[in-house]
Amino acid sequence: MFNSGIISTIISLIVAICVLVIQHFLGLLNTDMLIIIFPSVLFVTYVCVYLSLEYLIFTEINKIYVVLDKIKSKDFILHEDLDTSEMPTDKRKKIYEEIHTYVTKKQAEITELKKVEVFRREFLADISHELKTPIFAAQGFIHTLLDGAMNDKDVREKFLKKAAKSLDGMQEMVEELLTLTKLEIGELQMEIDDFDIHLLTKDVFEMLEKKAEKKRILMKFSEISNQPLWVQGDCYQIKQVLKNLIENALNYGNENGKVIVSFDIDKVKVLISVRDEGPGIAPEHLNRIFERFYRVEKSRSKDKGGSGLGLAIVQEIVEAHNSKVLVSSILGKGTTFAFKLKKTITNSNNIIGS
């Protein structure tokens, strides 16, 4: 209803009337004065009030429009330049601050959504690519058999075994993916208990004995670590971690080499490390090996049956134990993966195994 024109008219009328009233009381009012003073006061007041209002209100509103225009054109960097300290403590500052908060929030949401979108696209591409290989392989063997190769007993058995191997690998990968998803969405809760990490590692050594023998790799504990040591964690999940790390050490380690597991104990924690004497991992790959499906040498690790999910699972499990996976590697010398677990404290505050 009100705009600068109406407000200026009202104010200038009031001022002009006030001036006339004052002049009347002072006895200065006459017809000449009335004709000159009233319109002059009216005009001057109108112009002053009108310009002030236009300047104050509309320049401020225009500034807000500039802000909104920038938001519309997605120039979100704008809020970083915003310095509210120079603004008067009035509604204008509040409006700016609200826009600022709103933009910052929306910017964070958009960045997050973009990241999720990129991740989703990459993940779909990766998973299709990974599934394509075993499906095509199994499909190829089965079609060759159907096209007549099944009449030859030797070929039949060989191709069926190969098709089964491809499908087994696929099933393993799907299972790993399910585990990873469950870990990520927090569906797989850790059941923390006390267990002997030395005994658990021995179980894993036994599990992987055949694989180690094939490459004549010796799996052993470091000198000071060959004794029982109680820690806190989810025994089943930590076994998966050790299995993944030791299996990697065997898969990528050199023949006739060694895989050494050691436990370094400090006041409250134990650092568990798995060291191999393999070719090592180049620095540019080191921070990527924990990504899903990431393999340093795609074709070589695929030959070794890897789908690139092992370390992603290891990282999720270790993080669920409030720890981090540390990795250090020297090309040509070997790689060490390590993580920490809490030590078990007995009732009498003695630490078991130390």
Ligand SMILES: Nc1ncnc2c1ncn2[C@@H]1O[C@H](COP(=O)(O)OP(=O)(O)OP(=O)(O)O)[C@@H](O)[C@H]1O
């Ligand atoms: N000890 C190691 N020495 C050298 N390279 C390694 C070692 N551990 C892992 N890598 C590299 O990191 C990659 C990722 O390892 P990760 O365990 O995640 O996957 P994978 O072994 O290929 O497959 P999966 O474990 O799912 O069967 C491997 O493909 C390999 O290139």
Ligand SMILES: [Mg+2]
């Ligand atoms: Mg692996």
